[in-house]
Amino acid sequence: MVVRKQKRSRKYLGSRRWGVGNIKNARGKGDRGGVGRAGARKHKFTYMTSKARDEMHKHGFHPWKRSRLDEINLMQVSSMSAGKSEIELRNYKVLSNGTLSSPIKIRASKFSKAAMEKIKAAGGEAIIIE
Numbered sequence: 347m348v349v350r351k352q353k354r355s356r357k358y359l360g361s362r363r364w365g366v367g368n369i370k371n372a373r374g375k376g377d378r379g380g381v382g383r384a385g386a387r388k389h390k391f392t393y394m395t396s397k398a399r400d401e402m403h404k405h406g407f408h409p410w411k412r413s414r415l416d417e418i419n420l421m422q423v424s425s426m427s428a429g430k431s432e433i434e435l436r437n438y439k440v441l442s443n444g445t446l447s448s449p450i451k452i453r454a455s456k457f458s459k460a461a462m463e464k465i466k467a468a469g470g471e472a473i474i475i476e
Contacts, residue, residue, distance in 0.1 A: 415455055420446055424447055427448075432453070433450060433452055434453040435455070439455060439456040440461045442464055452470060452472055452473065454475065
């Protein structure tokens with residue numbers, strides 16, 4: 347839907363099409379001036395490249411591949427593992443923010459170096475899974 351930018355002038359109230367002349371001048375969607383993705387290569391190119399990059403170049407088939415791991419820190423792990431001796435975190439990278447209060451065996455896809463050191467210092471074990 348087109349967002350109206352300025353208030354309608356009262357002098358056009360009661361006319362069939364205010365401000366566009368004959369009715370055939372603004373008959374369909376051609377009078378909306380590129381609302382939406384129209385004009386992505388021309389007059390809206392800078393907007394598309396800065397704000398809506400993921401809207402561009404969507405042609406063809408690209409197989410889905412998870413390239414980025416979700417992040418979790420030691421503070422969240424310690425709150426999740428209350429009373430547990432082992433926890434598994436697939437597709438997660440464990441970061442070192444926080445501390446562990448009890449020794450725990452953590453199985454995750456990746457660990458930061460500082461997180462591994464903190465886990466071993468608490469008496470736990472960090473196991474990397476594929």
